[in-house]
Amino acid sequence: MERSSSEEEPLFAVLKLPKSPAVILLFFASLSLCSNDLRCKLPDSESDSPMSYSRDGDVIVAGILQILLTHDQNMVDFLDTPNCDYCVGTSYEYLKHFLAFIYAIEEINNSTEILPNITLGFHVYDSCTSDNLAVKSVLNIISGTEEPTPNYICEKTQKTIPVVGHLLSSTTYTIARLTQLYGYPQISYGALNSALGRTFPLLYQTVPSELSQVHAVIQLLLYFGWTWVGIITTEDDNSQYAIKELKEQMEKHRICVDFLSIISMDTKVYREKSLKAVKEIKNSSVNVIIFYGTEIPFIGFMESCVENITGKVWITATGMDGTIKNKFPNFNQKFNGSLAITIQRGKIPGFFKFLLQATIYTIPDNIFLNHFWQFSFGCYNTQDSSRPELICANNTAWKELVSNDTRIYRHSYTIYNAIYLLSEALHQMHQAGLLLEPLSLHLKDELKYKLNYYLKNVSLKNPSDTDIFFNDQGYVQGNFDILNFVASSNMRITNVLVGSWFSSAPKQLQINESAIVWNPCFTETPRSLCTDPCPPGCRQSLEAGKLSCCFKCVQCNDGEFANGTASEYCISCPDDQWSNPTRDKCIKRPLHFLSYEEDLGLSLAIIATILIGIGSSVLWVFIKYRNTPLVRANNCNLSYTLLVSLITCFLLSFLFIGHPQEVTCLMRQTTFGVIFAVAISSILGKTTTVLIAFNATKPGSKLRQYAGSRTSTGLVILCSLAEFLICITWLNYSPPFVQLDNKSIPGTTIVQCNEGSIVTFYVAVSYIGILAVFSFIIAFISRKLPDTFNEAQYITFSMLVFCSVWMSFIPTYLSTKGKYMVAVEIFAILASNGALLCFIFFPKCYIILLKPEHNKKGKITVKGFKM
Template sequence: MKLLSLLIVLIVFQEQISCFSLNIPASPGYYQDGDFVIGGLFSLRVTSGDTRNMFNFNDTLYFPEFVYEDLTKNYQHMLAMVFAIENINKDQNILFNMSLGFYLFNVDFIEVKAVESSLALLSGESPPVPNYSCRPEKTDKLVAVIGGISTGISTQISRVLSLYNVPQISYAPFDQSLGTRVQLQSPYQFPSPTTVLYQGIIQLLLYFSWVWVGLLVPDDMRGEVFLRDITEEMTNHGLCVAFAEKGEVYTSEDPAYWKIFLKRVQLPRVMLAFGVTHAFQTSFPIFTLYSSFDNVWITTSDWYITALPFEQDLIYTYFSAGLSFSVHMDEILGFKDFLGSVQPRKYPHDIFMQDVWSIIFECPRSYQYNVRELSQCEQNGSLSTRPLHVWDMNTSPSSYKVHAAVYAIAQALHEELSLRVEGGSLDQSVLQVPLPWKLHPFLQQGQLGRSSNTGNIMNKEVSATKLDIFNYQSLTSGTKAQVKVGEFVFESHSVQRLSLNDELITWGENLNQTPVSVCSQSCPLGFRKTPVEGKPFCCFDCVLCPDGEIANETDMDHCIKCPEDQYPNKQRNQCLPKIKAFLSHEDTLGAVLTSVAISLAAFSAMILGLFICYRDTPIVRANNRNLSYLLLVSLMLCFLCSLIFIGQPSTVTCVLRQVIFGVVFSVAVSAILAKTFIVVVAFKAIKPGSTLQMWMVTRLSNAIVCCGSIIQVCICAVWLGTYPPFPDVDMQSEFGQIILLCNEGSTLAFYCVLGYLGFLASLSLLIAFLARRLPDSFNEAKTITFSMLVFCIVWISFVPTYLSSKGKTMVAVEILSILASSAGLLGCIFLPKCYVILLRSGGHSRKKLLK
């Protein structure tokens, strides 16, 4: 029995020797005892890194770290945990009159320190002794741990704590991939409203018409997921990614790379930064040293620019136009008053307050055992009096998470203790701290999410309905601040609302108005976009809309074709109603043609009157006056039938004008053919021995006129019976006009009418040409030959001219052809006779004619 007792003493003594044989300075922690202890791992500084070996904490010479920056605002995270624990301890009902303690460490942003501090929580000493419990009074009370600030640090903490199944709550931004990095149990995470955040960013970009955006994301899985999702959302809403920069810019030692990066940053006027601030904080000096441009930075609450204490004037100069999204949080009741009452003598054992207080109040500092101590510093100062760039009295998102994490652990303890009370096993005189892993079932029932190795996430996202939008500003008092300028409320993809107060937003020192971020300037009205090969769809050229199409909005991908009854204006941004056009009597051309037609018809009537008056003269009688009367009447009707072509087309006029034209002209040409026939036959009939009699000639001429006219009537009857002319519209021939016209119906029938007239005219021309050598006196062969030649030339030229004309011109061409051919017949045949009748009527006789 004595031997066994001696062995136990030796083992305990050896353990104590191991715990106290460390020859390097401890990484100090802030410990406050309680019935239960919660560990806390926070990041208060940016240092040069750990100089000790990662695997052996005992035998390495220690060198003091170089501190780049003291992030004084991150001390609020610790105070949020202290504040929550103090409130819980004041409420005796939560833990059944038991108390909470804490053990806090600063791990900076170094993953090795996170591992070391996690081991220190388990061994009770710092530096730690793995697999030893040097301070059972500390380690046996540990129930959970809160930390760290980033995914990398949270991962290293979890790799240690998960070996002992100690619950860990991370206050880092939610990372779905965290479960795949930890081999055993992953930490609990606070849900992140990623869907709401994406939609809020998209709506903000659309609100200001920022379509050309640069992205700055961390080079990790979380950055990859964000880049993939936000790019997809932007593309769906017509927005483009100008470039996407991953990782730390400052890691490159080549200054040329920085200049290339800054040149890329100048392309878009809007930069979207995602990720925690410390992942890019060494890039900020590059912006302040090299950048002379004015970008608008859109960030999330994780991008906490105001946490950086260095060169605040420069930071706010280059980020003063920034807009930040933050999940709407209710103020923690009493937390501001608590922060205002914090003083070093109130918490004399808080070793971290020594550093923070000396920085915030700009006190002289001295180093002793690598711990900053207050020296000649204002002991009664209040944090509420300090400027924003070194301290912010408003609750940061991370502080809010830490405070909520403490209450989540306290609630889990309450539920575990409640089960023991109901079972009658809770005896405060013999206190037994619950084993840490017994809290897992209770933590899983809360609103915390947890990643697993299989990728399943419990309650990974609770849709936050509101995001607050802040603007980095320099206030009139000289204070730098984040001012709330709007909010985004999200209920569903179909129900969301963005509200902004534009008057509260400042766009930096060099911007007087809302900046524009586009790859290409908007295409004005009347122009459409055309893509540029090799560039995103936000980069385009502007092309004028083609004829007949308009663009009544800016940046249209395709022009809109105007309806048939409308036409585009000169700017091609509006469709105007087309004007109905036809050859009317009010038009200048219509009035001229009408006047000419009536004048020629009147002239024909005068010649007819003249022939009637001098009907007994030899020249009238010698040329078959009945045919002359008929020809003059038909020519007069030809002139008048052209009037039917003038005016708005109707069913009646469309049918009558071609039929009347065809029939009247066939009568006129048939009469000319009959006159030509009579000229030839008359001279043959008077020769001695001729068997032809004049009465037979007269009857034959009448038969020619009747047959020639009846055939044309039959052609017109077939035309009207099959496919008659009808009123129609032509919307394409004339720009801005709807041409009212007559559709000829059967084109074949129309050209049959013209062809038949051509046949009669050609036959007359041929016969007259053969009779040209007959005696000159009262011989109409020459005049008929010339008149038929004019007639044929007019109508031969009519066909190609008619086919190449459009709109009102077609009608005018046909009218001119009618008038020209009729006038040619009238002038060539009857003007010489009028000359003879009026000027030489007395010198002719039947005898002279016979000679």
């Protein structure tokens, strides 16, 4: 055995690894096998080495692939195949990956445009799913011999530069820990873990990242509204990393995980944890279960534990579609209607023809093909080099297998892309003159690192006419297919393409829902919710200690609405609208004001009209009998002024009824204040006249000169003018205006007159109150003067009623809202003015109309003066 330089170069020195017992143990433990049980070995297997197939060339591409269904010691126990660390079982899907590898190499070698005068060779190892066999395969590549020689590089010149593999993220990681230390660029055709590219700078992945698959799962759940799910995963690092990313994204999108069950990789507790997972599934109300993990433990879990679990929609991650299709024909009812996220299929021109030739007329020395046919259908090769063919115990079965090939290439497509990206990088190196010299160990090291540079910058169009290249994280941007598991009539499960996920599309997830066939347990699209969505008009209210998907429905408050299902919040209605009784929409608020169309407004209008009629009649009587002693004795001018002001006050009531307008708001309180001031001033003039006339009869009284009508008229004008000035100031400073009040009465818009300056309003009202109090006091003083007809007595009583009405009005007015406030004011106006009209003028009208004999000259005396 030759050394790689002047002396044998220890492998540990090349890798710059410390010669610690732990490291040495790692290398040698990786080579150890557990048993020589012949049930587990492939036929004619004479050594513990991984099966391999090679072809020489100027540059060798090493492949560490998963070709046969295999397991290491721990995995075998899941399928009741103990004491085995070898490849067992067969897989047509994995065999196609291997043949795609060979086909891509042959295409490059047959091309005159790429790598001219350079022949690519290959050395393919089958590591299955065993990390032990994967490490052993890497050691074979590094030492350069059929049997690995740990700690030595045995060939002076080596042709192997790149390594292609593996399908699984966990095995890719195991391989990368060695290839990266020694500088081999590595291209994985199936590893999704995005952390690999960050950990190993020489590692590249021809599939999308794990995070892209997580996004696809999240969008699939959101599309169907599945917010209540369970998760089954396996106890490997890659699966745990993916589940961590998945849960973080679920939390962001308010998707809740009812249970997370981990299938143990330790056979000692595998059964216990699996039964615990089954119990959680049965006790849960979820209808959707996500499986994210490696296939072998999942196969054992399904075969041993879930016989009685039906009516669930399973969502499986990339790589499980072929396993379920091939391994679970008896579990069609359990997987029927479930979904799988897979690497998107692609075109490989000419590959199907190559596949037919390679599988029917096998490659004579290809150990993988020979074992596949022998294991699957009892076939063996005739070993006739002129025309090799298969002799099979079951010709129908293998012909049906090949003829029914779906021509859907997924990982075959990604491994095909891996070889094409690699060949393009090598071609660019060849054009730069870097592949012309014999590959000594020194030159080979340089070429490996230079190849890494070209791989980082390579870009080309694949057969599907899309650009492929490695991004900064070392993986290609890619897409996923969404498959539907459908149980066929022959008790087999088939995969139906029902959607896709595109990483660069504006709408990433595209689903053909009409193509999905759900499990017969569901009569419609399955639902998986902790709580049914709240109906319109209600919002979700989270309960303490429960997940966000588990809530109770609470009806929206007044003035809020929720017009859809599953509303998290209620929306406030616009100011001019209000929620309807079911709280699912907003309707126009009804306008609230005192109108003639309602009984209250109409009743007050009728009363005002009657009082106007009565007041007008009294005025007519006084005008008609103006020359009679009674009318003349009571200062007819003040009587006329008072009657006109009372009638005008009754008319003012109509300014308060109906829809408020700018004009009516300006006139309401100001006109009311001035007219009331005139009325009260007239009464004050009457009482003052009576008091002056009585005191003027005393001998030597100087009040006699003030006993005429000029005093009373001047008093009315003076008192009314003060109120007028107050109102003018009010209108100039802060006039009343129309206001829409949406707060006072829920669900109603009060149309009202805002008084503007509330201070000026109360000053105007207070001034009228002061006039009324003075009138009452003077009338009270004059009530017992010795007259035949003493008007002061009637004024006293009428002012007592007037003041009582307005004192009662104030608290009532302040405690009411909207039209009722207006009605209270109208009632106060009508009641107080009606009292004045009744108690001051009815006694006089009684005498004028019914007792005319008392309305004669000499019968009426006013403070000692005979009329």
